[in-house]
Every structure is written in structure tokens, then in C-alpha cells.
Amino acid sequence: MRRRAGIGGLQNAAAARDQYRLLGENVARLRTDLMKEQLSTFRSQLEDFARKHKNDIRKNPAFRSQFHEMCAKVGVDPLASNKGFWAELLGIGDFYYELGVQIVDVCLATRPHNGGLINLEELCKLLSQRRKGAREVVSEDDCLRAIGKLKVLGSGFEVITVGKRKLVRSVPTELKKDHNEILELSQAQGFVTVEEVERRLSWSSGRATDALETLLDEGLAMIDEGHRDGKRRYWFPCVSSVSSFVASETL
Amino acid sequence: MQKLGELKLPPFFNYPPYFTLQPVRETREKQIQLWKELILDYCRTQKIFVVGLEEDFPLFSNPAIERSLNHEARVAFLSAIVSDGRAEWMDKGHRRCLILWHRIQDWADIILRFVKENGLEDSVMTVEEMRSGIESRGTDVHGMDRTVLMRALKLLENKGKLAIFKGTSTDDEGVKFSV
Numbered sequence: 001m002r003r004r005a006g007i008g009g010l011q012n013a014a015a016a017r018d019q020y021r022l023l024g025e026n027v028a029r030l031r032t033d034l035m036k037e038q039l040s041t042f043r044s045q046l047e048d049f050a051r052k053h054k055n056d057i058r059k060n061p062a063f064r065s066q067f068h069e070m071c072a073k074v075g076v077d078p079l080a081s082n083k084g085f086w087a088e089l090l091g092i093g094d095f096y097y098e099l100g101v102q103i104v105d106v107c108l109a110t111r112p113h114n115g116g117l118i119n120l121e122e123l124c125k126l127l128s129q130r131r132k133g134a135r136e137v138v139s140e141d142d143c144l145r146a147i148g149k150l151k152v153l154g155s156g157f158e159v160i161t162v163g164k165r166k167l168v169r170s171v172p173t174e175l176k177k178d179h180n181e182i183l184e185l186s187q188a189q190g191f192v193t194v195e196e197v198e199r200r201l202s203w204s205s206g207r208a209t210d211a212l213e214t215l216l217d218e219g220l221a222m223i224d225e226g227h228r229d230g231k232r233r234y235w236f237p238c239v240s241s242v243s244s245f246v247a248s249e250t251l
Numbered sequence: 252m253q254k255l256g257e258l259k260l261p262p263f264f265n266y267p268p269y270f271t272l273q274p275v276r277e278t279r280e281k282q283i284q285l286w287k288e289l290i291l292d293y294c295r296t297q298k299i300f301v302v303g304l305e306e307d308f309p310l311f312s313n314p315a316i317e318r319s320l321n322h323e324a325r326v327a328f329l330s331a332i333v334s335d336g337r338a339e340w341m342d343k344g345h346r347r348c349l350i351l352w353h354r355i356q357d358w359a360d361i362i363l364r365f366v367k368e369n370g371l372e373d374s375v376m377t378v379e380e381m382r383s384g385i386e387s388r389g390t391d392v393h394g395m396d397r398t399v400l401m402r403a404l405k406l407l408e409n410k411g412k413l414a415i416f417k418g419t420s421t422d423d424e425g426v427k428f429s430v
Contacts, residue, residue: 112281191267219278222268226318235268 046070058095061139068145099138099146102127107157107170115219116171117238120144120159123168140166163187167238173218178203178211183220183236190240191224191233258296261289264310270318272327286328291337295352300396301341302329302348349398353391358403363412363430365392372430377423378404 056063106126110118120140127138147168150157156172163184169175175183181201186192197208212234215221224233263269263285273279293299293310302308304325312319320328329348332338336354341347353361362381366372369386380386382400387393392400404426407413414427 112277115278216275219275222273222278222282223271224268224318225271226267228317233267235266237266240266 059137061137061142065139065141068141096142096146096149099127099142100150102130103143103146103150103157103168104170106130107168111170112219114237115221116169116173117220118168118170119238120166120168143168165239171218176211178207179215179220182211182215182234183239186234186236187239191235193231193233195231258293261285264289264313265316267316267318270313270316270320270324272321272324283328283331287332287335287337290328290332291350291352294350298394300350300399302350304329304346304348349396351399355399355402355406358395358399359406359410361391362400362403362407365390366428366430371428373428375425375427377425379423381426 050057050067053063053067057067058064103123106123107116107118110126120143124138124140124143127143131138144159144166147157147159156170158169160167160169160175160180162180165187167183182192182197185197185200192212194205194208194212197203197212198205201208212221215236216223216234220238221234221236224235227233269282269285273282290302290310294302304322311325326345329338329340330345332350333340333348337351339349339351341349351358365387371386376384376386378397378400381392382395382397383393401424404413404415408415412428412430414429416425416427
């Protein structure tokens with residue numbers, strides 16, 4: 001089409017653009033409204049569901065975890081506030097609030113032994129020991145959720161993944177990549193030697209020693225000079241199950 | 252779980268690094284705390300009063316994990332108990348350590364209880380009788396270390412609860428209670 005010259009042509013083009021935009025906005029609004037409607041239906045159904053399965057949600061950790069997943073998909077966070085419908089209905093806010101406090105307790109109590117880094121599995125075990133009286137079972141998923149809420153406090157609680165394991169960190173130390181790799185390596189036997197680190201990770205001797213000394217200073221490692229071969233072993237209580245035993249005595 | 256006599260051994264006893272004195276202060280403090288408790292518990296259940304640093308004290312090694320405490324670690328753990336007032340070095344070279352799982356004051360109370368329960372309030376006994384006689388059998392006084400017993404008796408003597416005197420026929424000392 002031949003381009004129309006002059007001011008009239010420009011005005012026409014601008015008007016057309018406005019029209020298109022209006023139309024687009026209308027379509028978008030319609031879609032959003034529809035979506036909102038669907039969501040609110042879903043939400044009310046979710047509430048019905050929660051009401052119906054209240055006891056399952058409270059007592060069955062697997063069920064609870066799935067329920068949380070469903071909630072997340074529709075933008076409902078039952079943990080967001082202690083007030084309101086969800087908390088009243090399920091008392092779920094209190095549950096995680098209490099769990100969070102217990103997690104802080106356990107982390108503090110075991111810190112002298114593990115340097116503030118604890119296996120998620122261990123943490124769960126210790127929590128169940130503590131909560132023997134309570135009827136609800138605590139799963140790893142519950143712990144992760146409770147820790148997620150603790151993060152808001154800025155207290156430096158964080159879950160890190162090392163190898164196949166999840167570790168909960170309650171000290172502000174940032175673990176560097178080197179340290180993570182050593183922790184991962186130590187999971188096989190519970191300890192490593194300088195030589196092993198050098199060989200398995202192809203590091204220079206200085207790099208291995210530096211990283212191990214840092215882990216030692218942070219209280220995350222313990223040395224063992226007692227083996228027959230005379231080589232110093234660095235043990236990591238946070239990857240061994242012994243931490244639960246030592247800790248349970250002090251709890 | 253492993254057992255030593257009647258004592259259930261704590262799990263840290265099977266974790267090798269606990270047998271090496273830790274270089275980092277905080278870790279070492281925790282380590283020392285655990286060992287202190289273990290040594291005192293063990294001595295209490297086994298009625299052990301003297302620990303020789305160069306002797307085969309069962310807690311100083313764990314054959315199951317092939318670890319044993321070196322001299323430095325032994326001295327460190329026992330010194331910590333000494334500074335808590337629950338033990339005393341018996342020589343300058345720190346080779347032998349007297350373990351007071353009951354403090355002398357507590358021992359004195361135990362003796363008084365023993366005297367009252369057996370109606371010995373105005374009686375005379377020899378020190379040896381107290382340690383190995385029929386009356387004390389089944390009480391904490393039975394088999395008490397002589398040094399500890401004498402110290403507790405002296406404390407009671409100072410409080411006027413008894414008088415210690417030298418026997419005429421034997422070498423043994425006698426005790427006249429006046430509770």
C-alpha cells in the first residue's frame with residue numbers, strides 16, 4: 001500500500017494504534033477475570049478440602065506436604081500469617097512456629113559438636129526425640145518449611161545441598177565451593193585426609209590444607225591423629241550419625 | 252551400645268577424633284566436657300578413687316576403634332576435673348590423680364548418715380572397720396579410699412562430730428563418734 005503522506009496519515013496511524021491497544025487490554029482483562037474466577041473457585045474448593053481433611057493434614061506428614069504443594073500452586077500460603085482463615089482452620093501456623101523454635105534449639109545445642117552444620121536427617125531424628133509427646137509426626141519437608149520461615153528472621157538459617165545430602169546451616173559462615181567439595185568427599189567414610197583431597201579433587205597441597213584448616217577453625221571438623229598409618233584424618237560430625245548421640249545427651 | 256562394667260559408654264567414645272586432643276578451642280572445650288563427665292561417671296560406678304596416668308585405665312583406650320589417649324590428652328582431661336574441684340593431683344609430676352566423685356563435704360555427710368542409720372552415734376570404730384567391716388557393707392562408705400575417708404573424718408572432727416585417736420594395740424586409728 002502506498003504510504004499516505006501528510007499530517008492526516010500520521011494521525012490515522014496513531015488512532016489505529018490506540019484502537020489496537022484498547023482491544024488488547026480488553027482481551028487481557030477478560031482473560032484475567034476469567035482466571036481470577038477460576039482461582040477463587042479453586043480456592044474455595046481448597047478450603048472445603050482442607051476442612052474435610054483437617055485431621056489428615058495435621059497428622060500425616062506426606063499428606064501435609066502434598067497439601068502445601070497444592071496451596072502453593074494457587075497462591076495460598078497457609079503459613080503466611082498466624083491469623084486468618086487458614087490458621088484458624090488448621091492451626092498450621094502454630095505447628096510450624098513451634099517447630100521453628102525447636103529447630104533453633106536443636107541447632108544451638110548441637111553447635112559445639114558440629115560447628116553449626118547439621119544433617120537434615122539428624123535434625124529430624126533429634127526433633128522427633130524431643131517431640132515424643134506430641135502426636136504429629138515431623139517430616140523433612142516440614143523441617144524445610146519451618147526453616148524457610150526462619151530465614152525471614154535473618155538469623156542465617158539456611159539449607160545447603162552437599163552431594164546427596166541436605167545440611168542445615170545455623171552459623172553465618174559462608175561455605176565456599178572448596179569446602180562443599182570436601183564435605184561431599186567426606187560422606188563416604190565420615191573423614192578425609194589431606195592426601196585423599198589432593199588425589200580425588202586434583203588439588204594442590206596448599207589448597208587442600210587451607211580448606212581443611214578453615215573447616216577445622218569453624219568447628220566443622222575434628223582431627224584424629226590416632227590411626228596406625230600416622231596420617232591425620234579430618235572427621236566431620238555433621239555428616240556422621242554420631243552427632244545425634246552426642247547431642248541427645250546435652251539436649 | 253558398648254558397656255564397661257555397669258556403665259553404658261557414650262557414643263562419642265566410638266568416634267575416633269575424640270581420642271585426639273582438638274586444636275581449636277571451642278571444639279576442645281566441648282571434648283573436655285564430655286570426657287570429664289565420662290571419667291567421673293565411670294569412677295563413681297566402679298568405685299575408683301585413683302587414676303594412674305601411666306596405667307591401663309580402661310577409659311584411656313578403645314580397642315574397638317583402635318584409639319587411645321596420649322599423655323597430653325590424659326593430663327588435659329584430668330586437669331579439667333581438678334580445676335572443677337572434683338579431683339586432686341597426688342604428686343607433683345601429675346602421674347596419679349585422686350578422683351572425688353563425691354566432694355569431701357559430701358563424703359562427710361554420707362559418713363554421718365551411715366553412723367545414724369546404724370545407731371553408731373556414740374560408738375567407737377576403727378578406720379579399717381569402716382572401710383571393710385560388716386556395718387558398712389552395702390553403703391558408699393564400704394571400700395572407700397583411705398585417703399578420702401581420712402580427709403572426710405578430719406573434716407567431721409573439726410566440726411566436733413567425732414574424735415580420731417591412735418589405737419594402742421594396732422596401728423590403725425580409731426574413731427569415736429559423738430553425733
